[in-house]
Amino acid sequence: MESPVEEFIQAAVRGPVKHARDLGWYSEATLGAFCNDVALVVAQRFLDGKMSFDDADAVANELNALYIGAPIEIPEPAESIYLAFDRGEFAVDGEDPIEEHTRPALRRILASLSEND
Numbered sequence: 001m002e003s004p005v006e007e008f009i010q011a012a013v014r015g016p017v018k019h020a021r022d023l024g025w026y027s028e029a030t031l032g033a034f035c036n037d038v039a040l041v042v043a044q045r046f047l048d049g050k051m052s053f054d055d056a057d058a059v060a061n062e063l064n065a066l067y068i069g070a071p072i073e074i075p076e077p078a079e080s081i082y083l084a085f086d087r088g089e090f091a092v093d094g095e096d097p098i099e100e101h102t103r104p105a106l107r108r109i110l111a112s113l114s115e116n117d
Helices: 005-016 031-047 051-065 078-087 097-116
Strands: none
Touching: 005 051, 005 097, 031 051, 031 078, 031 097, 051 078, 078 097
8 A cells, every 4th residue: 555645646646636635645733744745755756857847746736736725834845845846837038947947946955954854
């Protein structure tokens, strides 16, 4: 049996995740930790070349969607990881936004977490 984090990632890659809390992946009390766990796994997989940008971005967008209407704000580092993938969605002046913004931001986020351990 896969972990709730892995189940969410696979579901988000397939399409919009509906009723995630009802599936028992998290509770209101554990939502922040769940989102951070998912975001960190996705960021690392993307940087390691084990997940495409499109799939990682879809998961980040689904994580953000969990917070729409939630009584709490998306926690760190999940929010910063979401924003890094969000910035990779749009090119400005012919740049490659994934290489110019997403990858460097994710590297900084993960490096800062390693420094704090």
